Amino acid sequence: MIVKKYVTDIFNKKYYAEEKVKIEENLKEENNIINIHPEKTYQKWLGLGGALTNSTTYNLNKLSDEKKDELLNDYFKELNYKFVRIPLGSTDFSVSPEEDYSNDLETNVKILQKIKEITDIKTILTPWSPPKRFKTNNSLYGGALKKESYNDYADYLVKAISDYEFMNINIDWLSPQNEPFASQIWESCKFSIEDLKDFIYNYLAPKLKNTKLILWDHNKDNLYNNFKALYEKNSKVKGLAFHWYTGSFSEEMDLIRENYPDILQIETEMCCGFSRYKPKKWVIDAEYYLTEIINGMHHGLNAFLDWNMLLSYLGGPNHRFNNCKSAVILNKRKNDYIKTPIYYYLKHIGQTGEAKVVAISKFARDCSLDTIALKNEKLYVVVQNKSKHCQKINIRIGNELIKDKINGHSVISYVF
Known part of the structure; x- marks a missing residue:
């Protein structure tokens, strides 16, 4: 045979x-x-995805309509992408800092509608920072959410969901805050566990209708303790989100699987630091990706989302000069793009679509x-x-x- x-x-x-x-x-x-x-099978694998950052849409719009459609098919048909993470407002991967999400809304919706013509997707909406008026330091960078703004900010998030839904884009999951323990030199907002719980369960969750919550959205180094402290049994809480940057911490994922078997484990962000594009040099980065995904699957991972879907040849734009790699980059000389080794390594996982993880030794x-x-x-x-x-x-x-x-x-x- x-x-x-x-x-x-x-x-x-x-x-x-x-x-x-x-x-x-x-x-x-x-x-x-x-x-x-x-x-012998274990958890359900739901698939791959990526983030529709402002930098991604900026670079997409540099391509002709034909090339743009080709790229979206490369991701959502060839790689079977099933998830799109949508930043609410600006991130470091934005052309410039923006306080309000409305500047990206129309552009995002047009691209998401094209994606929906290719395949069914799940969307994850995530803010990096509340608008300045809601924050203790009146800045998009660092600071915290003012307690007297909890209710108004919850209304703001619900309105954002409604604005997308009005334009026929359902928001399936909401992550209330990207990296809540980090105070960065780019868009960020720091929460304690106690304050984040207060905001989620007393202000935000009661206002949500069909959108579910995924919690944490930060690194895995103390994943179990942080999720245990943050989690309350609530019909709106669907999953746990985490990032790659501090390491695999497989045992932390095992503890989640053992103690919270109904909670989805979703890796929502990974990227490698920028270097000039040389295919053979980028193989090591592709290996990091595949190792992270395979290792995660062995410990309960249900889905994996890459960071930016399309960056320039120089790993941007990034208004805080925090450039990085992406699976696909713009060709600097013409109306075209380059599928890097990361793309082809991801294809080995994307080929499967939804599936059950199988026991091996x-x-x-x-x-x-x-x-x-x-x-x-x-x-x-x-x-x-x-x-x-x-x-x-x-x-x-x-x-x-x-x-x-x-x-x-x-x-x-x-x-x-």
């Missing part, structure tokens, strides 16, 4: 290239084994191999080799075996 495999090997100029491999009878192979157990002598299996009407096995050496792998499913090799710094997906 022959099955398809898809190979991304940037060093050998393979970009999700289709190949074939033979399935053999299990020959009692004992070395380099990856066992797949399709009968593998030889543990080399931690440079990352492996995940996902199952819907098909079975997908993804293997990443982060070492520079070619490695033998033997994928065993029941009495069947695939004997193969995986080059250094490459990814293979097997589709059964």
